[in-house]
Amino acid sequence: MRWAHIKLEVIPASVEPASAILTEAGCAGVVVYDPNAHSSDPFADWSASADDPAPTAGERCSVSGYLPIDDRLEAALDDLESRLEILRECGLDMGDGITLRTVEDEAWASAWKAFFKPLRVGRRFVVKPSWEDWEAAPEDVVIEIDPGMAFGSGCHATTRLCLQLLEETVQPGERTLDWGTGSGILAVGAALLGAREVVAVDLDPVAVYVTQENAERNRCSETVAASAGSIEGVPAEPPFDRVIANILADPIIAGAPEIIGHLRPGGQAIISGVIDRRETDVVTALQAAGLTLLRTLAEEDWRAILVEKPAAA
Numbered sequence: 001m002r003w004a005h006i007k008l009e010v011i012p013a014s015v016e017p018a019s020a021i022l023t024e025a026g027c028a029g030v031v032v033y034d035p036n037a038h039s040s041d042p043f044a045d046w047s048a049s050a051d052d053p054a055p056t057a058g059e060r061c062s063v064s065g066y067l068p069i070d071d072r073l074e075a076a077l078d079d080l081e082s083r084l085e086i087l088r089e090c091g092l093d094m095g096d097g098i099t100l101r102t103v104e105d106e107a108w109a110s111a112w113k114a115f116f117k118p119l120r121v122g123r124r125f126v127v128k129p130s131w132e133d134w135e136a137a138p139e140d141v142v143i144e145i146d147p148g149m150a151f152g153s154g155c156h157a158t159t160r161l162c163l164q165l166l167e168e169t170v171q172p173g174e175r176t177l178d179w180g181t182g183s184g185i186l187a188v189g190a191a192l193l194g195a196r197e198v199v200a201v202d203l204d205p206v207a208v209y210v211t212q213e214n215a216e217r218n219r220c221s222e223t224v225a226a227s228a229g230s231i232e233g234v235p236a237e238p239p240f241d242r243v244i245a246n247i248l249a250d251p252i253i254a255g256a257p258e259i260i261g262h263l264r265p266g267g268q269a270i271i272s273g274v275i276d277r278r279e280t281d282v283v284t285a286l287q288a289a290g291l292t293l294l295r296t297l298a299e300e301d302w303r304a305i306l307v308e309k310p311a312a313a
Helices: 012-024 072-089 105-114 155-168 186-192 205-217 249-261 276-288
Strands: 001-012 030-031 060-067 099-103 117-122 125-128 141-144 175-179 197-202 224-228 240-244 263-275 292-299 302-308
Touching: 001 012, 001 072, 001 263, 012 030, 012 060, 012 072, 012 125, 072 197, 117 155, 141 186, 141 263, 141 302, 155 186, 155 240, 155 292, 155 302, 175 186, 186 197, 186 205, 186 224, 186 240, 197 205, 240 249, 249 263, 249 276, 263 276, 276 292, 276 302
Parallel strands: 125 141, 175 197, 175 240, 197 224, 240 263
Antiparallel strands: 001 060, 001 099, 030 060, 117 125, 263 302, 292 302
């Protein structure tokens, strides 16, 4: 198959609407390259290095995606042009229009893989796809995850925030519950940090399968046990040392009593998937359930919250 590579060159303020119209046109994924920010996003087309030249202020960002070249392409491009014109009429700077080039199937696969590079998260974690080599330092904790069908390749801010809190808080020998495991990246991370048992649950059976695969790939399948379900179906006895929930605000709010009910006294929970405008709602629900707020990490518009069940008197 041949693919159309579609690119827009826009100012930073127009990245989100540009990404939206490419997605609405049918691009399964959108790649953003911002030369003004050394982003930790592995979709960004750069590799972090102390030798990297400083970005030039005022450079435009590129927003691009791929569409198959078939009888639907012309209509999709017409739709894109119409949406661009509407955004311009609203006062947005959308650049000079669409840049289009053709790539073959093999080139598309290579181009797709080129956007996923090893990513350092926090001080020790390195998240890498299987096709990239990494010379690990003694203190590095390397998680090998290929982008795929389940959420969690390290590219989202909430995943990175959770990994940072795991790195800072996990103690060897812990028993951990990962509620809404997705790709299993956080379950694997906890196991590689020394957790003795990780129970990973997700409503999506595909996520369960992917988690099992990733646990095997990272040589921790004896530690990580994945199954379909939610936190309500996980026995609360024996209690867990740690609960991880990188999901959404509403299920966290509803499930706050389950979170504290699955923790031992003094146990901690890492909560994320929380957009900034819902932070207060989530913290209020967690505190109402009896959990103590320890700290909050922020990246972009997202929050990760560390809470603790009070120790028994």
